[in-house]
Amino acid sequence: MLSPWLSMRSLQHARLRLIAFMERKYGARVITMIHRQEKIGLLGVPIYRYIDIEDSEAIIRAIRTTPPNMPIMLILHTPGGLVLAASQIAKALKAHPARKVVVIPHYAMSGGGTLIALAADEIIMDPNAVLGPLDLQLSGPGGIYLPAPSILRAVEIKGKDKVDDQTLILADMAEKAINQVKELVIELVKDKVGEERARYIADRLVSGYYTHDYPITVEQLREMGGLKVSTDVPPEIYELMTLYPQARTNRPGIEYLPHPIAPRPTTRDQR
Numbered sequence: 001m002l003s004p005w006l007s008m009r010s011l012q013h014a015r016l017r018l019i020a021f022m023e024r025k026y027g028a029r030v031i032t033m034i035h036r037q038e039k040i041g042l043l044g045v046p047i048y049r050y051i052d053i054e055d056s057e058a059i060i061r062a063i064r065t066t067p068p069n070m071p072i073m074l075i076l077h078t079p080g081g082l083v084l085a086a087s088q089i090a091k092a093l094k095a096h097p098a099r100k101v102v103v104i105p106h107y108a109m110s111g112g113g114t115l116i117a118l119a120a121d122e123i124i125m126d127p128n129a130v131l132g133p134l135d136l137q138l139s140g141p142g143g144i145y146l147p148a149p150s151i152l153r154a155v156e157i158k159g160k161d162k163v164d165d166q167t168l169i170l171a172d173m174a175e176k177a178i179n180q181v182k183e184l185v186i187e188l189v190k191d192k193v194g195e196e197r198a199r200y201i202a203d204r205l206v207s208g209y210y211t212h213d214y215p216i217t218v219e220q221l222r223e224m225g226g227l228k229v230s231t232d233v234p235p236e237i238y239e240l241m242t243l244y245p246q247a248r249t250n251r252p253g254i255e256y257l258p259h260p261i262a263p264r265p266t267t268r269d270q271r
Contacts, residue, residue, distance in 0.1 A: 015243045022236050028071040028101070031062045033089075033116075034244045035078040051081025051112040056088040063092045071099040075237060076117065077244075080110020080132060087184060090119040094188055104129045105237050109213070111136060111181065114205065118188045122228045123221070130215035134185065134205045136177045137212060138170060148174035149208025182206050193226025200224070 019030045035050060059074075066072055074093065080086075093100050093116065102120035107113070109132035117123050117131060125131075137145040151174040155163055163171075182202040190198035201224050210216070221229050 011243050011245070015240065018236060018240050018243065022073070022234070022240075025236070026071075026073060026234065028073040028099075029062070029066045030073050030075065031059060032075045032240070033059060033078060034075065034241070035081075036244050051078055051085050051089070051116075053082065053085050055081070056085035059089050060092045063096055066096065066098075068097045071101065072096055073101045073103060074116070074120070075103045075105070075240065076108045076113060077104070077106055077241070078108055078110075078113045080108075080112040083111050083115070083136065083181065086112035086115045090115045090184070090188060094119040103233060103237055104131070105233060105241055107215070108132070109215075110134075114216075115184070115188070118185060118227075121192070122230065124230050124233055125218050125221075126233050127218060127231045130217055131221065132216065133210040133212065133214055134181055135208050135210065135212055136174070136181060136206075138174055138177065140170060141166065146170070147208060147212060148177050149206075152178075153208070178206055189227065192228070197224075197226045201227070 015032075019032070022028075022030050033051070033055060063072065072093065093102075099122075100120045101122045101124060102108075102117045104113075104117065104123065104125045106126065107130050108117055109130070111132070111134040114131045114134055136148040138148055138151065140146040140151075151167070151170050155167060155171045160168065182199075185202035185205060186195070186198040189201055193201065204224060205216075218229055218231060221227060
């Protein structure tokens with residue numbers, strides 16, 4: 001009964017020790033927002049973590065208690081989440097006077113993760129890490145989530161006089177949501193890239209050029225122009241990620257031999 005609790009406490013202490021080491025080494029306040037899939041209950045019901053209001057409260061508190069002259073390093077690993085919570089985090093990070101760096105070791109998807117990354121002075125990504133587009137998802141009929149740009153496009157194709165009132169209301173909400181997020185993106189990046197380039201970046205990320213789960217790579221982010229993006233991920237970040245293990249499953253989905261492999265004995269005596 002005590003084993004899972006002791007294991008969790010051991011991992012927590014190991015993470016805190018590594019975070020303290022990183023703060024001394026890089027001279028920055030280290031904040032992590034790492035969302036992993038967790039399993040609970042006897043039947044192993046999956047629980048998916050995402051950016052919510054509790055996350056925004058905790059991170060804003062951490063930013064507020066950071067001295068104004070101390071840089072912040074935010075380690076981000078998330079499938080996304082609430083735009084409200086992500087917007088609060090992004091604005092609080094943007095307002096911090098000292099240098100801000102967001103490190104993405106694997107992915108920061110959906111609008112939430114990307115918004116927070118755009119608030120930083122520098123984005124550091126693993127060469128294979130990705131961001132996600134900011135195409136907002138609105139709840140449609142039957143609880144199905146629909147991309148806001150696609151709602152507007154459907155109304156444009158069919159014509160306003162050939163869709164029902166509910167679709168027209170959705171289209172109105174979609175247009176407002178797109179404009180609001182575009183303005184937020186412009187606010188976050190225009191001091192780094194200029195007004196014109198900021199509007200271009202906002203349009204590319206928000207206007208529905210990509211599907212919701214489309215991976216935006218380091219190269220594509222650089223091609224948008226003006227954003228400071230590097231692939232120099234501190235080695236301690238990868239070590240830290242191993243201290244946030246995924247929930248165990250009965251059968252491993254990924255298996256491989258450790259590398260380097262020791263040479264096999266060639267004679268009976270050696271065996």
